[in-house]
Amino acid sequence: MKLLIVEDEAPVRKHMKWMLEDSGIELWEAENGREALDVLEHKAIDIMLTDIRMPIIDGIELIQQCKLLYPRLWSIVLSNYAEFDLAQLALRYGAKNYLLKATVSKESLVSELNRAYENSRNESLEKGRLDSNELLMVQNSLFYEWLHQRINTAELIKRSMKLNVQVFQFEETQSMFTFLEVDRFTDWCASKFNCQADLAIYAFMNVAVEVIKQFHPKNELFHLENARFILLDFGECNREKHDEKMKGVQLALQQFLKLEASLITGYEFTTMDSFIEKVRHSVNDMTQLFYCMPACLISPNEQESTSKDIDLYSFFQNIEVENENNYTMNSNLPMWIESFFDLVRYLKRQPSTVKEDLKFLITFIEKKGYSVTEDLKTEISRKQAYRLNDYKIIFEQWLNDYHYMGTHRKEIVEALNYIHEHYSNKFTVDDICNHINISRSHFSKLFKEHQGVSVIEYVEGVRMKQARVLLRTTPLTISEIADRIGVQDIFYFSKLYKKYYKVNPSKDRSML
Known part of the structure; x- marks a missing residue:
């Protein structure tokens, strides 16, 4: 595998090279997009790992040019949490994935590069294979169809197997899910993404998914509507542990995206049918968040019912x-x-x-x-x-x-x-x-x-x-x-x- 690291900060390049020692990967490096294009002109690079903010030619323009000049090059964005709007833009222009500088480890970097290399080699042979961005969109589309009863569970499983969407294929005896609502999402979308809601949703989901997958690799997140989501916590049956995980999600969103989120936690399910029925039965619970303070974490049974109306x-x-x-x-x-x-x-x-x-x-x-x-x-x-x-x-x-x-x-x-x-x-x-x-x-x-x-x-x-x-x-x-x-x-x-x-x-x- 031949890898090009494009990063204007020498200490970051040095750190990346250190993490890839003994990996067997052949390395080249460039300080900016112009140097990267010079390298690509003379070397048959398989994967390019690039920063976004760089002088002369930045990461966005570099990816755009590579899409035209080297269409088989597999580009991965190296991003800060604060640059998610730019990272999502890079994905739109052809980047296949992104890595977060603050959380990337030696093991995760090598694993991601090996996976990217395998995918790049098989891309032409496996038409219809989904990259991480397409996978996120497809599984949410399937969930939406299923939630609104446009397809049944059997059809859902059939389609997910055909598309290799693993989230709908599980054998856990008991799991939990949480409803999450992003507080003041419209304001955040306007200030960070120029009111491009789809881009803002996608940026949010990528951060949230990364956090919950730390707890279980099969954990996933679905978007309902209006900045409301469902977080799946597979294999968890302990309510206290589940709540601690969800608090971790709140903390990460506040720390990395400057967002507050309110959660209703602890919905139990054992099968996909019981999951979807519980979602349909409980989704209106989210209206009660209107009466809570921002960034709250509550249980469904904490909410009181009123036996009468008042004049x-x-x-x-x-x-x-x-x-x-x-x-x-x-x-x-x-x-x-x-x-x-x-x-x-x-x-x-x-x-x-x-x-x-x-x-x-x-x-x-x-x-x-x-x-x-x-x-x-x-x-x-x-x-x-x-x-x-x-x-x-x-x-x-x-x-x-x-x-x-x-x-x-x-x-x-x-x-x-x-x-x-x-x-x-x-x-x-x-x-x-x-x-x-x-x-x-x-x-x-x-x-x-x-x-x-x-x-x-x-x-x-x-x-x-x-x-x-x-x-x-x-x-x-x-x-x-x-x-x-x-x-x-x-x-x-x-x-x-x-x-x-x-x-x-x-x-x-x-x-x-």
């Missing part, structure tokens, strides 16, 4: 403040908004209906005497949110710009935001002070001056308001409600509730 007008009636003496009017507004988003998250209504619910929220706010800017209404109308929290952030920004910043110090704004974001968890006044970088004594005095109540009283009030909303609008038990608002002791919760509303929670619910 939103009745909901807003129930969140009126019973004790006006404890809170200023501006303190009510963020609580109304917080309560609304908590309820929508609890109900898990179809994401397509949320914009209409938000319009109802805006109407309610305006009826209470607040001036909602046209900018807010327009942004909500145009926003294509990936998560419910994306909408909430818009309202929080509006609160800061139009209702807090004008009358509150920056430290108080940050403290109120921290309280509203963390009220459902256990935290202390010191936690707030550390967050806003202010001493406890100064903060306590400042907070009392601005809010009219102590920090502890304010936090208790926030929690009790949320508790009453949940009690009056959901079938959650008293214990579940206490836990949701960050009060683990149900007896203390009942005592606090009675202090605020002059009635214990169970009796308050029975009065509805």
Whole structure:
């Protein structure tokens, strides 16, 4: 085998040559595309391993010229993770595969070159043989046809055997799969791939496939639609181990592509028929990711079902403040908004209906005497949110710009935001002070001056308001409600509730 290494960095060339010592491969090297073309003119090279970013003639142009001048030359791209858009472009122009500088090892390099050499020798004899890029497209096309019941399992197996697509031929006793959704894929596609979705999908899949194949060589990934995928984890039956692998996938995507991904893990299957039936039955589970934070990893059974719908007008009636003496009017507004988003998250209504619910929220706010800017209404109308929290952030920004910043110090704004974001968890006044970088004594005095109540009283009030909303609008038990608002002791919760509303929670619910 005759190999040409084209790389402008001498240390990289030296490292590649070191890895190929004693491999029996004849080596030539070039610093750029022009030198590579000179070598190719005088030597019968079998395989060219080329970098992309090089002076004079870069890797893309070199591959284009080689496709015309040396059509039988087998080109492999040597790429960084940050160059996936260019790597995919090189594949379009004729490169057969790519290797990642950050992960390539001596064994994997020799293995890839031997495989490439064998494929290049057999390419003319084996018409219809699939390269790695074609294989990825074919197996996803077969999966899509199978998922939508355009072919049955027998036909799928028949076609996959004919095309030598191995993923549909397995004998594992038990395996698992995970649903994966790329967070903010459209933004990433626009910034990295000039809105070329196919190219972005392909770049993503190549990284994800490489990661999951580290766990099992037969592991694969299928693209559903709208940047949603299925990851196959063959032979895995341990849920904890499966989740650890999926966390590794999340970490790799964030590290190498600067992408966050949300996952629903742990779907079990034993046969291909059970796999496809589980996918068809469970694919709608992915809508629940709308109500999660980005980069989450959840189980199917973690999601709650709602036994009833709620009339939103009745909901807003129930969140009126019973004790006006404890809170200023501006303190009510963020609580109304917080309560609304908590309820929508609890109900898990179809994401397509949320914009209409938000319009109802805006109407309610305006009826209470607040001036909602046209900018807010327009942004909500145009926003294509990936998560419910994306909408909430818009309202929080509006609160800061139009209702807090004008009358509150920056430290108080940050403290109120921290309280509203963390009220459902256990935290202390010191936690707030550390967050806003202010001493406890100064903060306590400042907070009392601005809010009219102590920090502890304010936090208790926030929690009790949320508790009453949940009690009056959901079938959650008293214990579940206490836990949701960050009060683990149900007896203390009942005592606090009675202090605020002059009635214990169970009796308050029975009065509805």
